[in-house]
Amino acid sequence: MQHESSPNRNRYPPAGGRRTRAPRGSTKQSPKVTMINPPMILGAKTMNNPSAMMGPITIMNDRTREGSSDLRSERCGKLLNEKFDLCLDNLYQLFLDQSEFTVIGAIGTQGVGKSTILSHLFGYNFSEGAGSAPFPIQSEEANLRAAHETIGIDIAVNSERLILLDTQPMLSSSILVHMMRNDVVLSQDTISHENYHELQSLQLAVLLLSVCDIVIVVEDSVPDLNFWHLVRVAEMLKSRPLDSSVPTQASSSSGAPDARDHELDSNADIVFVFNKLSDFYFEANEVNMIHSSLSTFYSNSKLKRRGAISPLSSGLDGSNTEDGINHFLLPVDQQRILLPGEIETMNISYQHSMESFRNQLLSLPKRSHRTITEREWLRNIGRVWENIKRSTTISEYFKNLQKMGHYTR
Numbered sequence: 460m461q462h463e464s465s466p467n468r469n470r471y472p473p474a475g476g477r478r479t480r481a482p483r484g485s486t487k488q489s490p491k492v493t494m495i496n497p498p499m500i501l502g503a504k505t506m507n508n509p510s511a512m513m514g515p516i517t518i519m520n521d522r523t524r525e526g527s528s529d530l531r532s533e534r535c536g537k538l539l540n541e542k543f544d545l546c547l548d549n550l551y552q553l554f555l556d557q558s559e560f561t562v563i564g565a566i567g568t569q570g571v572g573k574s575t576i577l578s579h580l581f582g583y584n585f586s587e588g589a590g591s592a593p594f595p596i597q598s599e600e601a602n603l604r605a606a607h608e609t610i611g612i613d614i615a616v617n618s619e620r621l622i623l624l625d626t627q628p629m630l631s632s633s634i635l636v637h638m639m640r641n642d643v644v645l646s647q648d649t650i651s652h653e654n655y656h657e658l659q660s661l662q663l664a665v666l667l668l669s670v671c672d673i674v675i676v677v678e679d680s681v682p683d684l685n686f687w688h689l690v691r692v693a694e695m696l697k698s699r700p701l702d703s704s705v706p707t708q709a710s711s712s713s714g715a716p717d718a719r720d721h722e723l724d725s726n727a728d729i730v731f732v733f734n735k736l737s738d739f740y741f742e743a744n745e746v747n748m749i750h751s752s753l754s755t756f757y758s759n760s761k762l763k764r765r766g767a768i769s770p771l772s773s774g775l776d777g778s779n780t781e782d783g784i785n786h787f788l789l790p791v792d793q794q795r796i797l798l799p800g801e802i803e804t805m806n807i808s809y810q811h812s813m814e815s816f817r818n819q820l821l822s823l824p825k826r827s828h829r830t831i832t833e834r835e836w837l838r839n840i841g842r843v844w845e846n847i848k849r850s851t852t853i854s855e856y857f858k859n860l861q862k863m864g865h866y867t868r
Contacts, residue, residue: 534581535593538624538840539611543659543848545841553616554833561825562836564624564667564727567677568686569631572734574609576677576789577623579813580820581615593617594625612663621821622833624667629660630685648854654866658857662847664693668762669843670836671727672826679735682752690729694762696853728823729764731786732816740788746770753784768819787816 536550563580565573574594578585581593589596593615595608613625628634637643638652649655667674676690731753739745749770757764768785789812831839847853860866 534617535613535615537611538614539663539844541610543611543662545844547837547841550614550837551834553614554837555620556832556834557620558829558832560620560622560833560836561673561821562622562624562671563673563675563820564626564671565675565677566626566629566664566667566690568683569628569633571628571677571679572789573628573675573677574613574625576675576732576734576813577615577625580621580817581617581623582619593623612666616833620833622836624671626663626667629663629689630657648857649866650861650868651866654857654861658853660689661693661696661853664689665697665847665853666840666844668693668697668727669847670840673820673823674727674729675820676729676731678731678733681733681736681740681749682756684756687756690762691757691760692856694760696850696856698761726761726763728766729762729785730766730768730820731764731784732789733786734789735791736788737791741770741790746788749788750783750786753786757784766823768816768823787812787819789813789816 534553536553537546538550540546563577565577567573574592574596578592578594578596583592585592594613609625609627611627615623615625617623635652635656638656643652643655645652645655646658649658676686678686733740733749740749753764764784766785768787769783770786770788790809
């Protein structure tokens with residue numbers, strides 16, 4: 460597929476790389492972000508140092524650690540399998556009949572570190588090795604083969620009643636190759652495996668926007684306009700009735716939808732996380748540039764993207780953290796941060812960054828009027844997912860793209 464080139468596309472070097480700095484005193488213009496249509500399957504990405512995405516192996520040592528060889532069997536499970544069928548029957552043992560819980564999901568492309576970040580949020584102790592992490596971490600072998608680890612949606616519940624959802628990579632060349640090699644049967648609304656994978660990516664994004672309290676959008680490049688566009692499309696498709704022909708199962712005796720039924724449809728808080736970044740991105744001007752790019756691209760979005768999550772919790776980036784867009788930067792290793800108006804630098808580690816991010820994330824306002832329990836939330840996912848799979852809105856969107864020649868058989 461052909462896509463518009465963006466004047467901002469080469470504004471930043473690849474993640475983990477360096478670039479020549481602009482001379483001091485030079486004027487930097489605000490980025491102009493160009494909408495692209497439609498999302499594009501991304502090439503498989505490799506890392507210079509596969510183990511670097513994990514940073515230091517221990518974090519948050521002021522909290523009780525969670526981790527054991529039986530962790531995955533006791534606290535984790537599969538919510539959506541490779542065939543995109545829900546696997547609810549084996550999950551009820553993980554959930555309680557209480558309403559004090561928070562649902563956090565992560566979406567992103569291949570190898571950006573979604574599983575690692577969610578494992579950290581879970582509270583897993585990486586000193587026990589990545590092999591027992593609640594979410595499968597991309598191995599060095601898989602990284603060298605440009606293969607993906609997560610299939611469908613994995614789920615984990617920790618003792619703090621955090622329900623974490625880890626999705627398979629979106630717009631992934633690895634999944635596309637897997638589909639083609641295994642001759643995966645296409646859905647009736649798609650005409651190619653590329654078309655089918657983009658449909659699945661959008662369905663996953665819409666599902667998480669519908670059932671999560673917080674959705675983390677993980678990237679390892681700045682900016683990833685293709686993926687930003689996919690999030691905007693998911694927002695557009697979610698904001699419309701998914702399918703008026705599918706009745707809502709949870710309803711009152713009068714036939715009107717139950718008030719609790721809308722709790723799954725309210726907007727999630729969106730948090731953008733840029734992972735595995737080199738020290739260049741932590742300079743004050745670049746932190747502000749990232750914020751400006753996000754604000755420009757999502758200026759007309761109705762997503763709950765504004766809050767108090769900032770790359771530097773003390774607001775050293777010079778932006779208004781109360782009114783700014785939720786975003787956070789995680790380093791690939793020890794990084795140097797240039798403070799505004801100062802020559803001295805400070806070192807910030809992955810450990811410190813992850814601790815700060817977790818604290819800020821869990822400080823977002825909770826849903827104070829939640830009435831459904833964990834198990835009711837799990838049961839209701841079945842209704843939401845069926846609506847998404849049968850959605851005439853999503854089907855018509857892809858039919859229009861086909862008519863425009865974006866896909867070939």
